[in-house]
Amino acid sequence: xxxxxxxxxxxxxxxxxxxxxxxxxxxxxxxxxxxxxxxxxxxxxxxxxxxxxxxxxxxxxxxxxxxxxxxxxxxxxxxxxxxxxxxxxxxxxxxxxxxxxxxxxxxxxxxxxxxxxxxxxxxxxxxxxxxxxxxxxxxxxxxxxxxxxxxxxxxxxxxxxxxxxxxxxxxxxxxxxxxxxxxxxxxxxxxxxxxxxxxxxxxxxxxxxxxxxxxxxxxxxxxxxxxxxxxxxxxxxxxxxxxxxxxxxxxxxxxxxxxxxxxxxxxxxxxxxxxxx
Amino acid sequence: xxxxxxxxxxxxxxxxxxxxxxxxxxxxxxxxxxxxxxxxxxxxxxxxxxxxxxxxxxxxxxxxxxxxxxxxxxxxxxxxxxxxxxxxxxxxxxxxxxxxxxxxxxxxxxxxxxxxxxxxxxxxxxxxxxxxxxxxxxxxxxxxxxxxxxxxxxxxxxxxxxxxxxxxxxxxxxxxxxxxxxxxxxxxxxxxxxxxxxxxxxxxxxxxxxxxxxxxxxxxxxxxxxxxxxxxxxxxxxxxxxxxxxxxxxxxxxxxxxxxxxxxxxxxxxxxxxxxxxxxxxxxxxxxxx
Numbered sequence: 001x002x003x004x005x006x007x008x009x010x011x012x013x014x015x016x017x018x019x020x021x022x023x024x025x026x027x028x029x030x031x032x033x034x035x036x037x038x039x040x041x042x043x044x045x046x047x048x049x050x051x052x053x054x055x056x057x058x059x060x061x062x063x064x065x066x067x068x069x070x071x072x073x074x075x076x077x078x079x080x081x082x083x084x085x086x087x088x089x090x091x092x093x094x095x096x097x098x099x100x101x102x103x104x105x106x107x108x109x110x111x112x113x114x115x116x117x118x119x120x121x122x123x124x125x126x127x128x129x130x131x132x133x134x135x136x137x138x139x140x141x142x143x144x145x146x147x148x149x150x151x152x153x154x155x156x157x158x159x160x161x162x163x164x165x166x167x168x169x170x171x172x173x174x175x176x177x178x179x180x181x182x183x184x185x186x187x188x189x190x191x192x193x194x195x196x197x198x199x200x201x202x203x204x205x206x207x208x209x210x211x212x213x214x215x216x217x218x219x220x221x222x223x224x225x226x227x228x229x230x231x232x233x234x235x236x237x238x239x240x241x242x243x244x245x246x247x248x249x250x251x252x253x254x255x256x257x258x259x260x261x262x263x264x265x266x267x268x269x270x271x272x273x274x275x276x277x
Numbered sequence: 278x279x280x281x282x283x284x285x286x287x288x289x290x291x292x293x294x295x296x297x298x299x300x301x302x303x304x305x306x307x308x309x310x311x312x313x314x315x316x317x318x319x320x321x322x323x324x325x326x327x328x329x330x331x332x333x334x335x336x337x338x339x340x341x342x343x344x345x346x347x348x349x350x351x352x353x354x355x356x357x358x359x360x361x362x363x364x365x366x367x368x369x370x371x372x373x374x375x376x377x378x379x380x381x382x383x384x385x386x387x388x389x390x391x392x393x394x395x396x397x398x399x400x401x402x403x404x405x406x407x408x409x410x411x412x413x414x415x416x417x418x419x420x421x422x423x424x425x426x427x428x429x430x431x432x433x434x435x436x437x438x439x440x441x442x443x444x445x446x447x448x449x450x451x452x453x454x455x456x457x458x459x460x461x462x463x464x465x466x467x468x469x470x471x472x473x474x475x476x477x478x479x480x481x482x483x484x485x486x487x488x489x490x491x492x493x494x495x496x497x498x499x500x501x502x503x504x505x506x507x508x509x510x511x512x513x514x515x516x517x518x519x520x521x522x523x524x525x526x527x528x529x530x531x532x533x534x535x536x537x538x539x540x541x542x543x544x545x546x547x548x549x550x551x552x553x554x555x556x557x558x559x560x561x562x563x564x565x566x567x
Contacts, residue, residue: 011466018378
């Protein structure tokens with residue numbers, strides 16, 4: 001049997017092929033992450049974290065603050081909307097409701113739209129129609145729409161994973177639907193929802209195309225909602241486009257990479273703990 | 278007193294029901310707004326330039342009032358096709374490896390690695406392309422390095438995790454009896470996986486590839502950093518191209534009047550492309566679930 005297996009040349013070839021492909025996939029990641037970290041970390045200097053940005057120091061501090069403000073604001077807008085609509089879909093809507101089908105379809109549509117289209121829409125709607133300027137607010141609103149389907153889907157999955165016995169028990173004890181949702185269902189779905197929100201944070205922090213024409217590219221600290229700010233990703237794009245500060249660009253790429261990797265790892269760690277129970 | 282409490286509870290219940298319903302309508306409203314604003318704002322361009330001149334015109338020279346996006350449409354198709362040619366074989370073989378060949382210990386490393394690849398921001402991919410791939414292509418194949426080939430290689434890397442994820446799930450969803458039946462007929466493990474299990478996962482795998490196409494067509498920031506962005510029809514894969522996505526970013530900062538409207542219309546064309554791809558994706562996915 002074993003010998004027969006070895007003698008079949010096609011089987012050997014196929015086995016070699018899949019190992020090579022897996023090697024390439026792993027190689028791509030190692031090359032990318034390794035290259036950026038090796039080139040970036042030695043270039044991390046205290047100047048890069050100076051409070052104010054000048055064209056000399058290329059400080060990423062305003063961008064870091066901008067990223068933080070952008071993330072918080074976009075989540076403040078999108079998380080309640082996403083969680084509430086998932087609650088409606090799972091807990092309230094009748095099973096065969098037309099609306100549920102339409103909502104599912106639109107949220108699938110939203111998740112397929114490229115970020116530059118969001119950027120264009122954000123520009124047309126928030127800047128041209130609502131007369132905002134390049135600002136934190138316009139950027140965060142645009143990103144909120146972008147991450148909405150992600151939060152909806154992860155929350156929906158988390159709610160569906162809650163044992164129906166919990167709900168039945170709560171109803172049996174005389175609690176209403178609202179109380180059941182907030183006291184029984186939501187608390188047990190928290191890890192799943194959290195993991196979705198962290199995933200959304202990763203998308204916000206990695207986004208560039210949707211922000212250039214909504215939040216702008218100015219290296220300001222986010223002092224008011226109407227300040228034009230750049231996130232770390234936008235900062236990265238501007239730096240590498242200038243082509244003058246290549247060392248700083250390496251360092252910024254390393255920081256951005258580490259931030260996003262940590263965020264994703266956190267999300268999957270929480271999701272895994274959820275799976276274990 | 279008790280009755281009052283009950284009534285308050287009922288009102289609260291109704292109010293929250295309404296609130297949840299309103300939230301559920303937010304995504305519907307978002308899609309409606311996006312469609313309305315994109316389409317309404319691109320009508321002037323379609324009317325003034327003429328739909329045929331706009332879609333099939335080969336000259337994009339805003340200075341001379343020439344707005345043909347045919348080179349950009351072809352540009353998007355070229356880089357996507359290149360990315361698929363390079364990325365799909367590797368992605369599918371990796372998916373097969375993960376689902377059927379990977380030792381459990383290695384899986385615990387490789388699976389998170391693939392997920393990590395999906396989480397890396399496109400601007401980091403773009404930067405990597407700029408400092409590694411562009412010089413590499415310039416030295417190895419000639420040209421100035423900003424080319425269809427470079428963009429294709431970079432996009433292939435970016436769509437890898439998307440396709441691997443969906444395809445692996447599809448292969449895992451094939452009933453074990455296919456594999457066992459094939460083994461029982463005397464086929465080797467490799468032959469059983471490739472000729473019994475994999476064909477059965479066809480529509481799921483196809484859905485993954487279509488999702489990858491969507492990602493490649495919609496990618497902007499990584500492409501803009503390596504593709505050269507010249508708005509003309511290229512003669513070889515070592516020449517630069519401009520895609521639909523990059524056309525918007527390149528010109529939007531200074532465009533006014535008809536030029537700006539033409540860019541918005543470019544966005545609409547891209548949007549329609551993506552819609553078609555999405556519909557294909559959900560049709561294929563539904564077929565694979567059946």
